[in-house]
Amino acid sequence: MTKNPPASRQAPAKPKPAGAEKSAAALALGWLHTARFLTTAPQLHFLPDLDIPEIAFVGRSNAGKSTCINTLTQQKQLAFASKKPGRTQHINLFSLGRQGVMDAVLTDLPGYGYAAVPRQEKVRWQQVMANYLVTRKNLMGMVLMCDPRLGLTELDEVLLDLMRERVQEGLKFLIVLTKADKLTRSEATKALSIARLQAGGGEVRLFSATKRTGIEDVAELLWAWTHPAAIPQAQVPDAQAQPLPPTPAQ
Ligand SMILES: Nc1nc2c(ncn2[C@@H]2O[C@H](COP(=O)(O)OP(=O)(O)OP(=O)(O)O)[C@@H](O)[C@H]2O)c(=O)[nH]1
């Protein structure tokens, strides 16, 4: 059993102004910590119809989608993460909400671009994913996970193109640059500038599950997207949908 250290060795409690509210980050992380497995579906028609906001994590295989969900929700094995690409093979939904009242859903999607998957299987999955992204009525946000060492790939561009109309209609959009621990400070700065250009002025965040970089930032953004009424408008990051960048010339 661990004992509390003597009072003299405990870090002094930070003085809190009277009536101080929980910080936005603590609120958002507390909310994300309520995540529970909801369901898994091999095909779209197995998904439950929901009318609460849903946010999908998309991106190349091995980009770190499942790890990011586990990190944000502060749970080790909520989503299946693995060194081996292609680990996530179904659409997995996780519910969020305090006191058992579901108020949002996170979706972990299988990655694309994994060479070892047979072509037929790849095409099937790309169709399932495209259908999900285009038709899922309660989808209100998309987090595109991108390893900045690879940058946005051709398949990422195809996906952005596919989602252009929904983003123009108000779907929120964030590019998360994953595995930031693998970058030097100057590489990270450069990767951010490039991604900002590619995101057409939309949201971009650096993230590292191992160094725990960007967690609070991303958490706050997801909270703000799904709880706009709870936050004064001036504090809502990217309250408006951002246009996607133009499609590169063929
Ligand atoms: N260094 C480092 N490695 C990471 C980070 N995030 C994820 N990884 C590693 O990247 C690998 C892939 O992570 P996953 O979370 O399974 O990736 P995914 O995008 O869900 O992959 P699929 O399910 O195949 O689409 C694992 O070995 C993770 O440990 C990070 O921030 N830093």
Ligand SMILES: [Mg+2]
């Ligand atoms: Mg995964």
